[in-house]
Amino acid sequence: MSLIGQGSNYYFVIVGKSDNPIFELEYTTKSTEKSSENRNLSQFIAHSSLDLIDESSFSANNSNMYLKVIDKFNEYYVTAFVCASSTVKFLLLHDANKIEDASLRAFFTDIYEIYCKFTLNTFYELHTPIRSSVFEKKALALAKKYLP
Amino acid sequence: MGKDKKPVESVDDSTFERTNKGSHRQAAFYRRCSALEAARESDWEKCYYLLIESLSGYGLTLDPIEYEKRISERRMGWAGIHVQVLSDLVRSATEMGCEQLAIRHLSFLLQCFCEILTRQEKSDFARELESLGSKCGEGAPVNLTLDNGFTIPSVNLTKFPMVSSLKIQNLFASLRPVKLKPKSMDNLIPTSASSPFIFTPIQMSRPSSRRRSLTSPAVQNMDFKWIQGETCQITLQVSNYLPVELQVNHIALLTDGVAFQTYPTSLTLPAESGPFPIQLTGTPLNSGKLDILGYSTHVLGVKSDCRWPHLPNSSRLKLPAKYVVEVIPPLPLIDISAPDLPKSDTFTSLTTDNNAIMSNVSLTIYAGQTKTCSIKVTNNSPNNDVIEIISVKMISKLVKDIETNLVTWNDNDLNNCLPLPAQSSFDFDIKVYGISDFLSPSTKKRASSFKVKSASVSGTSSPVPNIANITNTNSLTGSPHHHPSSNTAGDSGSSKRSHILGSALANFLSELQVGSSNSNIKRKYDLVNSINLEEYQPRVIEVILEFEYSGGGGLASGYCRRSAIAINIEIIPSVLITKWDVLPAEMPSHCYLVFDVLNATNYEMELNYSENKSILIEPRETCRIPVPVERVPLMNEESSLNKVKNSKNGISLLERCKHHLVNQVNLNWSLLTTDITGVAFMSEIPWTGDLLDHIIMSSVQWDVKVNGNDLKIEEDLNFSIGEAIMLTISVTNISGNSLRDVELWVSCFQEQQNGVKNYKVDMKRSILGSDRVYIDEVRIECYFLEIINNLIYSHELGMVLSQRVNNQLLGLKGLYTQLSSIKKYLELVVEDKLPRNNAIIYLLQDIFNLLPDTMSETFVKSVYVKTNDQMLVVYLASLVRSVIALHNLINNKITNRDAEKKEGLKDKNGEKPVDSKKSP
Structure with a gap:
C-alpha cells in the first residue's frame, strides 16, 4: 500500500518450525480500512524473507535476537526477531518510514515475554497456532504502545 | 494474482539466481511475482507453469496422501499461502482452458484444506468444482502429466462424504x-x-x-x-x-x-x-x-x-x-414353514447369531399328549441348486434325554425326499409329546415333609435288604410285624441262640415294653385342599429345529447352510399327581401304588389306570387310584457291592425302581368332550427311602407266627389283657448273597382312632425275652458270621399283655430260659463250635460280678439281720392281732351275759343267770 495520508500498516507474524504461522496480527494506524489482498501479500513477503532470517541468524556472528531490518520489498520493511530456540521467529512488516529502532526492539522483547509466558502453558503444544484471545489482546496493546 | 497489483519491476534475472543458492522461499516468491506478471499479460500458460514451479518453495505438494503424511508429521507449512497459491493455480488453469487441471487442483484444495477453509470458501469451491465438472465431464482418478514432465497425482475425495x-x-x-x-x-x-x-x-x-x-x-x-x-x-x-x-x-x-x-x-x-x-x-x-x-x-x-x-x-x-x-461355490436355499401351526408372536430366547429362524410357530399340547404336525420344506434356490443332503437337529434348553422325548422325527422321511430339485417341496412330520413330570408343584415343595408321613404305611414290610444299616423302627403298624434285619448271621442253627442270648442280655433290663393293641392298617391322608393356581399354569418350552442342508457346488467344497424353525410348545397340565403312597398287596411279591390324581384340565377326564380299570374325574377334582405293581426284584450284584457306598446305591436303586415301575404303570387319560388322549407317567415321583423299601422286594423272606399260627395281614387278632402272645419270626435270606450286620427287633405302637400313633407303650406291654436280636452285633474285622443261603433263622419270644400277677411266674421262666441259653452258649464256645465273642464274655462277667457273694460273713449277717427284722415284724403283728381278737371275744361275752341277766330278771326271779366263760 502506498503511503497516502497519515499512519502506517503493520503485519506481525510468529512463524513456527515448518514455516507455519503461529500467530498473526494486523495493525494499522491508518484511517482507511485495510483490504484482504494486503494480508495475502504480507504473508508472501514474510514467507520469502524467512530465507534471509535463516541466513542472517546462522551465518553472521550475530548474537542478537533482534535482527533489525533484514529485507525490504517495495515500501515494506521486514524486521525480525529470533527466539532462543531459533526455530520460532517473529516478523514484523511495516511501511512506516520513521520508526525508532528502539521501540521496535522493545516491541519484540515484550512480545517475546508474553510468548514465553504463553508457552509455559502445559496444554499448549509448541509450533501450533495460538488461539488465545488474551494473548491477542496483549499483543494488540503492545502494538498500540510501541508502533506509531 | 493480478488483483494483487504487485509491483514487479524488481523481478529480473538476477533475482532468479538467488534461487540457486538454496533460498527456495525467496525464489518461490519471485517466481510467483513473475507468474502474476505473466497473468497480467494474459499469458496464462506461463503463469501456470511458473506457479507450479514455485510450489516446492512454499512447501506444498499436490499429492493428497503425501500432504496428509506431512500434516501428521507437523510439517504443514503456511496454510494460508497454500490456499492462495492453489486458488491461483485453479484460476490460471481455468483461464488456459485446461479444466482437468483446474478440477484436480480444486479437488485437492477441498480435500486437503477442508478444515482450514471457511464455510463460505468451502461452499464456493464446491460449487465451482461442480460447475467445472459439468462443463468438461468427470475427471478420472489418474495421474496427469504436464508438458514439462511434472506429474499431478490423482485426488480422491475421500472426505466427501x-x-x-x-x-x-x-x-x-x-x-x-x-x-x-x-x-x-x-x-x-x-x-x-x-x-x-x-x-x-x-x-x-x-x-x-x-x-x-x-x-x-x-x-x-x-x-x-x-x-x-x-x-x-x-x-x-x-x-x-x-x-x-x-x-x-x-x-x-x-x-x-x-x-x-x-x-x-x-x-x-x-x-x-x-x-x-x-x-x-x-x-x-x-x-x-x-x-x-x-x-x-x-x-x-x-x-x-x-x-x-x-x-x-x-x-x-x-x-x-x-x-x-x-x-x-453356490449352495441351495430352503424355506421352512409349518402350515398347520399358528404363527407365534414371541421370539425365542434361544436365538443366537448362528441359527437362522425362518419362522416362529406355537403349539399347545396337554401334558402326556402326542401330536403330529407337519413341516413343509421348500427348495427355494435361486440358482436351481438341488438339495442333496439334509439333516435335522433340535436345540432347546432341556436336558438331552428329556429333549429327545419332546420332539421326535424319522430321519428316513427326510432322506426319502432327497434329492430335492429346485422349486419343489415336501412335508416332514414331527411328533411332539407333552413332556411333564405330572407332579403338582406344591407337592414337590412338600416332598420332604410328606415322605415322613407316608413312610409309616407298610405292608409286609420288609427290611431294607440292601441297605443293611438303615433299620426302621417306626414303620410298623399295630399288627406285630417285625423288621427282621436279616444278616450275615451265624453259620449254624445253634448259633442263633447264642446271638439271641447276647443281645437279649444286653437289653434285658432296659427294654421293657408293653403289648399293643392290634388294629387295621389305615392310612389317613390329609388331602390337598389348597391347590394353588400355579399348578394349572402351562409350561412353555422353546424348541428350535435346525435344518442343515447342502447341495451342488457348495456341497462339493464341504459347506452347508442352516435354517431353523422355532416352535413354542405350550404344555398344559393334564394329570397331576398330588400324593403318592405304597400299600402292601396280598402277595408279598406285589404292592399297590396309591396316587391322588388331580384332573387339571377343564374337561371331564377318563383315566385308565390299570387293566380294565378306569375312573372318571371331574375337572379340577382329585381322585385316589390304586395301581397294582410287581415289586422290584432284587439285583444280586448290587446288594453285594453296596455295603460300602450306601448313598450311591440309594440313587441307583431309585433309578432302577423307577425303571421298573414305569413299565408297569400306564395312566391313560382321555378328555371326554374332546378327542384328546394322552399318557401320564409317574417316573418323576421322588420315591423316598421308606417307600422305596416297600417297592423293592425284600432280600429276606420272613414268616411271623402268633401263638404258632401264621399271621395274616389285615386280620384282627384279639387278646385279653394279661394273655401271653408268642411271636415266632423266621427269616430266610433269599438273596444270592450273605447279609451282614443284621438287626431284628420288634417295636409296638398303639393306634388311636384319630390316626395318631403312639409309640410310647412301655407301660402297656411287656416283653419276655428279648425284643431285639443282633446278629454279629459287634463288628470285629476277623469275625464274619454269615447266613448260609436259605438258612432258616428263627427267634422266639413271648409277649404278655399283663397284669402284675403273672409277671413273676413268667419272669422266673424267662430267667430260666436265659440262663440255660447262657449255659448252652458257653458250652458251645468251650467246645470251639462257636467263635468266642469277647463282648458277650464281658457281659457275662459283669453279670457274675454283680451277683452277691453268699459265703461272705457280712453278707450272711446282714441277711440274718434282715430276716430277723422281718420275722420280728411278723411276730409282733400276729401277737397284736391275737390280743385284739381276744379283746373282741371278751367284749362279746360280756355283752351276751348282760343281756341274759336282764331277761332272767324280767321273766323269773328265781331263775339264776347262766354264766358262760371263755378262756383265752
Whole structure:
C-alpha cells in the first residue's frame, strides 16, 4: 500500500518450525480500512524473507535476537526477531518510514515475554497456532504502545 | 494474482539466481511475482507453469496422501499461502482452458484444506468444482502429466462424504454357509457347531498385532464367507461436512480377485448432515478369494477411488489395505414353514447369531399328549441348486434325554425326499409329546415333609435288604410285624441262640415294653385342599429345529447352510399327581401304588389306570387310584457291592425302581368332550427311602407266627389283657448273597382312632425275652458270621399283655430260659463250635460280678439281720392281732351275759343267770 495520508500498516507474524504461522496480527494506524489482498501479500513477503532470517541468524556472528531490518520489498520493511530456540521467529512488516529502532526492539522483547509466558502453558503444544484471545489482546496493546 | 497489483519491476534475472543458492522461499516468491506478471499479460500458460514451479518453495505438494503424511508429521507449512497459491493455480488453469487441471487442483484444495477453509470458501469451491465438472465431464482418478514432465497425482475425495464406520456384513444367518462336518462329529460336539470358521485362530491373534502397529495391517481376512451368486453387503456410515448438498452418484465397491458384480447406488446428502447408513452391495460371480479394496464415488463431478488406507479415519477405524473374503461355490436355499401351526408372536430366547429362524410357530399340547404336525420344506434356490443332503437337529434348553422325548422325527422321511430339485417341496412330520413330570408343584415343595408321613404305611414290610444299616423302627403298624434285619448271621442253627442270648442280655433290663393293641392298617391322608393356581399354569418350552442342508457346488467344497424353525410348545397340565403312597398287596411279591390324581384340565377326564380299570374325574377334582405293581426284584450284584457306598446305591436303586415301575404303570387319560388322549407317567415321583423299601422286594423272606399260627395281614387278632402272645419270626435270606450286620427287633405302637400313633407303650406291654436280636452285633474285622443261603433263622419270644400277677411266674421262666441259653452258649464256645465273642464274655462277667457273694460273713449277717427284722415284724403283728381278737371275744361275752341277766330278771326271779366263760 502506498503511503497516502497519515499512519502506517503493520503485519506481525510468529512463524513456527515448518514455516507455519503461529500467530498473526494486523495493525494499522491508518484511517482507511485495510483490504484482504494486503494480508495475502504480507504473508508472501514474510514467507520469502524467512530465507534471509535463516541466513542472517546462522551465518553472521550475530548474537542478537533482534535482527533489525533484514529485507525490504517495495515500501515494506521486514524486521525480525529470533527466539532462543531459533526455530520460532517473529516478523514484523511495516511501511512506516520513521520508526525508532528502539521501540521496535522493545516491541519484540515484550512480545517475546508474553510468548514465553504463553508457552509455559502445559496444554499448549509448541509450533501450533495460538488461539488465545488474551494473548491477542496483549499483543494488540503492545502494538498500540510501541508502533506509531 | 493480478488483483494483487504487485509491483514487479524488481523481478529480473538476477533475482532468479538467488534461487540457486538454496533460498527456495525467496525464489518461490519471485517466481510467483513473475507468474502474476505473466497473468497480467494474459499469458496464462506461463503463469501456470511458473506457479507450479514455485510450489516446492512454499512447501506444498499436490499429492493428497503425501500432504496428509506431512500434516501428521507437523510439517504443514503456511496454510494460508497454500490456499492462495492453489486458488491461483485453479484460476490460471481455468483461464488456459485446461479444466482437468483446474478440477484436480480444486479437488485437492477441498480435500486437503477442508478444515482450514471457511464455510463460505468451502461452499464456493464446491460449487465451482461442480460447475467445472459439468462443463468438461468427470475427471478420472489418474495421474496427469504436464508438458514439462511434472506429474499431478490423482485426488480422491475421500472426505466427501466422510466415512465414519465400516462393516463388511456377513450373510444373513439363513444364507450363511457352514462348514460341513462328518455326521459323527456333528452328534458328538454340538457346541462346536457355533464356530465353524476356519479362520478363527488367525482372527484371535490379529487384534494384538494391529494394536502394536498403529498403521493399518496389510490384509484383514474376514472370518466368514460369501457365497457365489448371493448378494453381499458392506455397510458404511457416511456424513456430509460440506455446507452444500452433496450428490453422491454411483457409489460402488472396488474389488479385486474374484469377478464381482457391483450394484452402484446414488444418494443425496443434505448440507452438513449425517451420519447416514448406506449399503454397498454386489454379487460375487465366481468362487475364490475376493479382495475388497475400497469404494468408488462420483462426487462434485469428480470420480474418486477411495481405498481403505487413504480414508481420513483409517487409523481410527483401523482399516486394513484390503479385506479378504472367501467366496464359496453356490449352495441351495430352503424355506421352512409349518402350515398347520399358528404363527407365534414371541421370539425365542434361544436365538443366537448362528441359527437362522425362518419362522416362529406355537403349539399347545396337554401334558402326556402326542401330536403330529407337519413341516413343509421348500427348495427355494435361486440358482436351481438341488438339495442333496439334509439333516435335522433340535436345540432347546432341556436336558438331552428329556429333549429327545419332546420332539421326535424319522430321519428316513427326510432322506426319502432327497434329492430335492429346485422349486419343489415336501412335508416332514414331527411328533411332539407333552413332556411333564405330572407332579403338582406344591407337592414337590412338600416332598420332604410328606415322605415322613407316608413312610409309616407298610405292608409286609420288609427290611431294607440292601441297605443293611438303615433299620426302621417306626414303620410298623399295630399288627406285630417285625423288621427282621436279616444278616450275615451265624453259620449254624445253634448259633442263633447264642446271638439271641447276647443281645437279649444286653437289653434285658432296659427294654421293657408293653403289648399293643392290634388294629387295621389305615392310612389317613390329609388331602390337598389348597391347590394353588400355579399348578394349572402351562409350561412353555422353546424348541428350535435346525435344518442343515447342502447341495451342488457348495456341497462339493464341504459347506452347508442352516435354517431353523422355532416352535413354542405350550404344555398344559393334564394329570397331576398330588400324593403318592405304597400299600402292601396280598402277595408279598406285589404292592399297590396309591396316587391322588388331580384332573387339571377343564374337561371331564377318563383315566385308565390299570387293566380294565378306569375312573372318571371331574375337572379340577382329585381322585385316589390304586395301581397294582410287581415289586422290584432284587439285583444280586448290587446288594453285594453296596455295603460300602450306601448313598450311591440309594440313587441307583431309585433309578432302577423307577425303571421298573414305569413299565408297569400306564395312566391313560382321555378328555371326554374332546378327542384328546394322552399318557401320564409317574417316573418323576421322588420315591423316598421308606417307600422305596416297600417297592423293592425284600432280600429276606420272613414268616411271623402268633401263638404258632401264621399271621395274616389285615386280620384282627384279639387278646385279653394279661394273655401271653408268642411271636415266632423266621427269616430266610433269599438273596444270592450273605447279609451282614443284621438287626431284628420288634417295636409296638398303639393306634388311636384319630390316626395318631403312639409309640410310647412301655407301660402297656411287656416283653419276655428279648425284643431285639443282633446278629454279629459287634463288628470285629476277623469275625464274619454269615447266613448260609436259605438258612432258616428263627427267634422266639413271648409277649404278655399283663397284669402284675403273672409277671413273676413268667419272669422266673424267662430267667430260666436265659440262663440255660447262657449255659448252652458257653458250652458251645468251650467246645470251639462257636467263635468266642469277647463282648458277650464281658457281659457275662459283669453279670457274675454283680451277683452277691453268699459265703461272705457280712453278707450272711446282714441277711440274718434282715430276716430277723422281718420275722420280728411278723411276730409282733400276729401277737397284736391275737390280743385284739381276744379283746373282741371278751367284749362279746360280756355283752351276751348282760343281756341274759336282764331277761332272767324280767321273766323269773328265781331263775339264776347262766354264766358262760371263755378262756383265752
